[in-house]
Amino acid sequence: MATLVPRTVLITGCSSGIGLAVAVRLAQDPQQRFQVIATMRDLRKKEKLEEAAGPALGKTLSIQRLDVCSDSSVAECMESIPGGRVDVLVNNAGVGHVGPVESISVEEMKRIFETNFFGAVRMIKAVLPDMKRRQSGHIVVISSVMGLQGIVFNDVYAASKFAVEGFCESLAVQLLQFNVFVSMVEPGPVNTDFELKLMEEVSRSEFPGTDPATVRYFKDVYLPASHEIFATLGQSPAAVAEAIVNVIRARRPAFRTQTNSLYTPLVALKYADPSGDLSVRTYYRLLFNYGTLFHLSMAALRCLTCGCFRRRVTPL
Numbered sequence: 574m575a576t577l578v579p580r581t582v583l584i585t586g587c588s589s590g591i592g593l594a595v596a597v598r599l600a601q602d603p604q605q606r607f608q609v610i611a612t613m614r615d616l617r618k619k620e621k622l623e624e625a626a627g628p629a630l631g632k633t634l635s636i637q638r639l640d641v642c643s644d645s646s647v648a649e650c651m652e653s654i655p656g657g658r659v660d661v662l663v664n665n666a667g668v669g670h671v672g673p674v675e676s677i678s679v680e681e682m683k684r685i686f687e688t689n690f691f692g693a694v695r696m697i698k699a700v701l702p703d704m705k706r707r708q709s710g711h712i713v714v715i716s717s718v719m720g721l722q723g724i725v726f727n728d729v730y731a732a733s734k735f736a737v738e739g740f741c742e743s744l745a746v747q748l749l750q751f752n753v754f755v756s757m758v759e760p761g762p763v764n765t766d767f768e769l770k771l772m773e774e775v776s777r778s779e780f781p782g783t784d785p786a787t788v789r790y791f792k793d794v795y796l797p798a799s800h801e802i803f804a805t806l807g808q809s810p811a812a813v814a815e816a817i818v819n820v821i822r823a824r825r826p827a828f829r830t831q832t833n834s835l836y837t838p839l840v841a842l843k844y845a846d847p848s849g850d851l852s853v854r855t856y857y858r859l860l861f862n863y864g865t866l867f868h869l870s871m872a873a874l875r876c877l878t879c880g881c882f883r884r885r886v887t888p889l
């Protein structure tokens with residue numbers, strides 16, 4: 574019987590959250606179908622991954638330094654890979670950002686794009702020529718529901734994910750010719766360090782240049798509602814990792830995968846009304862009628878997606 578050659582999977586941003594969960598899940602595959610290169614920009618943070626990897630460490634999982642914002646760091650990592658061969662690239666490294674746009678400098682906005690957009694592009698450019706030459710490969714990008722539908726006060730983050738979506742949508746067509754697949758995974762809120770980091774940044778900001786009413790909407794209306802969304806709809810990194818692994822394992826991987834069926838109806842509003850009014854107004858109402866309506870809406874969303882409304886009603 575022919576032995577299966579494991580696929581080399583390079584993952585960015587494995588110091589925590591989704592990246593760490595995917596790396597461990599693939600490295601612990603019982604059939605050892607994957608050789609994982611788990612990368613992070615700061616190797617001082619590798620302990621959590623080492624612990625989670627357990628016996629897979631040094632066997633099916635190795636850890637490398639890689640900062641997606643640095644050409645030299647990417648080149649150095651690629652040079653360390655035998656033959657420079659990457660079968661699957663998982664572009665996971667990313668940073669969140671919230672706040673009123675008036676208080677965010679253009680420099681700060683560029684920093685978000687540097688990681689979320691140019692970081693992903695830099696990685697894709699690093700693996701693409703070899704994948705094309707070999708006529709095989711898979712590029713997986715962790716986008717977001719915010720790559721499909723903007724959320725108030727997430728203007729810059731959503732824009733960076735929209736940029737990723739536009740880039741991949743264009744590239745995917747060209748690459749099919751070379752038998753190289755592109756897949757985007759679009760999680761809703763996930764309970765990782767992501768929200769904590771956002772809150773830390775928010776607590777440090779004094780929102781310069783922003784009028785008091787906007788600061789009040791942000792702090793007193795948006796932030797509690799957002800926290801509630803994470804608490805009620807948030808997925809575990811393990812659940813998102815599972816969805817990503819399924820995309821990687823698929824023979825014909827889907828181009829788009831939303832991981833959170835509870836969140837899907839919120840994105841679908843956009844497609845239900847091409848004028849865009851339905852989504853803008855619904856989000857407005859959901860946010861500013863925060864309170865009873867918001868809680869009811871979240872409960873209704875659960876029911877719409879859990880299937881209880883779809884159950885057949887049989888006459889008595």
Ligand SMILES: NC(=O)C1=CN([C@@H]2O[C@H](COP(=O)(O)OP(=O)(O)OC[C@H]3O[C@@H](n4cnc5c(N)ncnc54)[C@H](OP(=O)(O)O)[C@@H]3O)[C@@H](O)[C@H]2O)C=CC1
Pocket residue numbers: 585586587588589590591592613614615618639640641642665666667668669688692715716717718759760761762763764765766767768770
């Ligand atoms: N959590 C959520 O609600 C959602 C997250 N996502 C996306 O999922 C991805 C992972 O986020 P998540 O696991 O939740 O968050 P985490 O904050 O837990 O993980 C983000 C990872 O990205 C790394 N990173 C940031 N900048 C760079 C860089 N320049 N080079 C290399 N690595 C970097 C971080 O490293 P370090 O520790 O050094 O900062 C960390 O390992 C992101 O792309 C995010 O946008 C999408 C939808 C929802």
Ligand SMILES: CC1=C(/C=C/C(C)=C/C=C/C(C)=C/C=O)C(C)(C)CCC1
Pocket residue numbers: 716717718719724725760761762763795798799800802803839856859860
């Ligand atoms: C749905 C919804 C809200 C918030 C959604 C949030 C907070 C989504 C977060 C998604 C993340 C974190 C994606 C990461 O890439 C509001 C505006 C509170 C009220 C209106 C309905």
